[in-house]
Amino acid sequence: MRTIRSLRAITLLALLAIVIAACAGGSAVLSTVGAPVGEPARGAGMGVDEDGAAAAPSAAPEQGAAGVDAVADDAKIIRTGTIDLEVSDVPRSLQAARNGIRAMGGYVGASSTGNDGDRPFAHITYRIPADRWEDALDLLRGLNGLTTKVVAEQTEAVEVTGQVIDLEARIRNLRASEVALQEIASKAVRISDVLEVQAQLTAVRGQIEQLSAQLADLENRAAFATLTASFQVPVVAVEVAQQGWDPAAVVDEASASLVSMVQALTSAGIWFVIVWVPVLVAFGLVALVVAWVVRRSGMLARRRDPDVTPVA
Secondary structure, X not given: OHHHHHHHHHHHHHHHHHHHHHXXXXXXXXXXXXXXXXXXXXXXXXXXXXXXXXXXEOOOOOOHHHHHHHHHHHOOEEEEEEEEEEEOOHHHHHHHHXXXXXXXXXXXXXXXXXXXXXXXXXXXXXXXXXHHHHHHHHHHHHHHHOEEEXXXXXXXXXXXXXXXXXXXXXXXXXXXXXHHHHHHHHHOOOHHHHHHHHHHHHHHHHHHHHHHHHHHHHHHHHHEEEEEEEEEOOOOHHHHHHHOOOHHHHHHHHHHHHHHHHHHHHHHHHHHHHHHHHHHHHHHHHHHHHHHHHHHHHHHHHHHOOOOOOOO
16 A cells, blocks of 8 residues: 555655746747847846846847847748759859859759750759858859859748747657656556556657657757759750751651552452452443444344445
């Protein structure tokens, strides 16, 4: 009975600690984020002297623009975009873009190059520090005069500040729960109680790792923007005209037409020899028989009646 009562008391203390930690985490988030725009959060900008007394604020309340800038700087924004470029020289453009992005602290995330006939092309994905986003766009639009035309450009910005704050608060609460469960496990006596607490600790640790991975991914994508650039040389009008005319294709079409005509004439000759010649021969024979019969009938009529005038 004493063991059961002690376990109940420990459980109640742990639950009370979890509730206090959760309330503390929620109040910390509200104190920072819920402050009105243009006003410092509670405790923000206040110094503390050696005696523990609150010092004067570092900025005057009238300076609301500074507060707005601070809120904008703290915002977590994921920037992505694509830009299609026509350049005079693809290899030189790739080198200039790579050197410029590296100078800004970025790097190449992925690349793909190839040739469309005699025309080289490339698709490069750059990871750029968020604060150098506009500088990277300006770099690619010029490339020291190598960019001849910006064919298309598309950018997108998604704010994830709320998601980051929510994940941080959930992780803090789960870690407080983990500490409380570890304390309970250290004081548990029965094997069943130990196993139950260990199962809960495993579940809490799994949630912490999952949320921590999500938080790290959001922070990484917010810290480094993603820009995919396509490089290709301009299409010359002569090349466009040549694309619509192929001598080999014309020769093939003419040869096919000639073969079709020869085949048609040969087929007609075969039909004439096999079908129409026998028909015409049969009609000729019938006509000869009819003419012979008529002529024979006229000759017999003259023999019977010599005075009958032969029919012209």
